[in-house]
Amino acid sequence: MKHYKAMVLILITSFAFLPVISSAQGWGPATNLGPNINTSAIEAGSSITVDSSKLYFTSDRAGGQGAYDIWVSEYNNGWQTPINLGSNINTSDYDLQPSISSDGSKLYFSSDRPGGLGSFDIYVSEYAGGVWQPATNLGPNVNSAEMELCPSVSADGMRLYFESGRAGGYGLTDIWISKYSGGSWQPAINLGDSINTFRYESEPIESNDGLTLYFSSNRPGTLGGYDIWQSANVGGVWQSPINLGSNINTTLEETSPDISSNSTKLYFAAAEWNGGYGDYDIWVSEYQPGVEEMSANTIKQYNYSATIINGPLHLPADKNCKVFDITGRVVEPTTITRGIYFIEIDGMVTQKVVKVR
Numbered sequence: 057m058k059h060y061k062a063m064v065l066i067l068i069t070s071f072a073f074l075p076v077i078s079s080a081q082g083w084g085p086a087t088n089l090g091p092n093i094n095t096s097a098i099e100a101g102s103s104i105t106v107d108s109s110k111l112y113f114t115s116d117r118a119g120g121q122g123a124y125d126i127w128v129s130e131y132n133n134g135w136q137t138p139i140n141l142g143s144n145i146n147t148s149d150y151d152l153q154p155s156i157s158s159d160g161s162k163l164y165f166s167s168d169r170p171g172g173l174g175s176f177d178i179y180v181s182e183y184a185g186g187v188w189q190p191a192t193n194l195g196p197n198v199n200s201a202e203m204e205l206c207p208s209v210s211a212d213g214m215r216l217y218f219e220s221g222r223a224g225g226y227g228l229t230d231i232w233i234s235k236y237s238g239g240s241w242q243p244a245i246n247l248g249d250s251i252n253t254f255r256y257e258s259e260p261i262e263s264n265d266g267l268t269l270y271f272s273s274n275r276p277g278t279l280g281g282y283d284i285w286q287s288a289n290v291g292g293v294w295q296s297p298i299n300l301g302s303n304i305n306t307t308l309e310e311t312s313p314d315i316s317s318n319s320t321k322l323y324f325a326a327a328e329w330n331g332g333y334g335d336y337d338i339w340v341s342e343y344q345p346g347v348e349e350m351s352a353n354t355i356k357q358y359n360y361s362a363t364i365i366n367g368p369l370h371l372p373a374d375k376n377c378k379v380f381d382i383t384g385r386v387v388e389p390t391t392i393t394r395g396i397y398f399i400e401i402d403g404m405v406t407q408k409v410v411k412v413r
Contacts, residue, residue, distance in 0.1 A: 100325035121146035
């Protein structure tokens with residue numbers, strides 16, 4: 057089976073690993089977005105607007121300008137027939153992986169059109185006068201002689217995440233970030249080995265509050281070829297990612313995550329799922345309330361020195377105690393493995409613990 061990355065000519069070799077899955081992430085069973093979005097062709101790489109009224113996505117369906125084009129569908133009692141974004145965005149080459157800014161005025165995407173710095177570069181188009189303007193290359197602080205793919209702009213427009221196979225990374229492709237300052241995008245930096253591995257890390261998307269990073273990877277621990285993962289930002293540091301579990305990930309391939317502005321809907325592409333229309337379709341999962349959580353803002357406050365433990369976690373038996381992981385989810389104290397945890401005693405978070413074994 058071909059991975060979505062086949063359209064950018066990356067050869068992927070899959071290995072089998074024992075999965076390490078977080079089983080209670082709160083994401084419900086996914087539903088297909090239906091035949092107005094999905095066809096017998098490939099639909100993937102979606103980007104939902106902040107008000108969830110428009111969905112931008114990639115497709116190689118008939119009626120486009122080139123090999124892969126960017127399309128948009130509007131929601132009006134259901135997703136409407138998509139419209140091709142036209143020749144200011146799409147070319148006879150590959151135009152992929154849109155990311156719409158929160159104000160709807162800028163569209164970032166990848167393309168292998170002539171005139172770039174590498175095999176694929178990141179471009180931006182601005183919406184003015186009722187039309188998308190000709191796209192411009194983001195230049196050498198973002199793009200390189202290698203391949204830059206899957207751009208994703210943060211809600212405040214100040215951070216641009218993307219995937220690259222450039223030198224200085226940890227694996228086959230890594231996730232990088234460029235920050236906007238002084239009127240321009242600054243030299244990109246690698247997100248580090250808490251996110252990146254020796255395999256492929258790709259298709260990053262930051263939640264609207266900046267506290268969660270979703271991405272796809274074929275790292276050790278996947279259920280299939282590619283899975284969707286999330287990492288929590290604690291004190292400005294991205295933590296070790298966790299797998300989103302079996303409502304999202306399967307033994308097939310799940311890629312291209314995108315999160316709604318209120319973090320209640322996760323859009324993603326899945327390959328050859330039952331009930332789909334083509335090779336890759338776009339699906340959506342809704343976050344199900346009921347999993348007891350500590351808010352991410354509360355977690356962020358506790359960036360103090362941690363207590364290191366290398367054995368069982370001992371809690372006072374005469375107190376009302378809860379243990380939260382870095383995503384804010386309540387966990388059973390007797391089942392915790394290596395990682396960072398927060399201890400709440402009688403309604404007050406009192407301790408940060410790092411379990412090393």
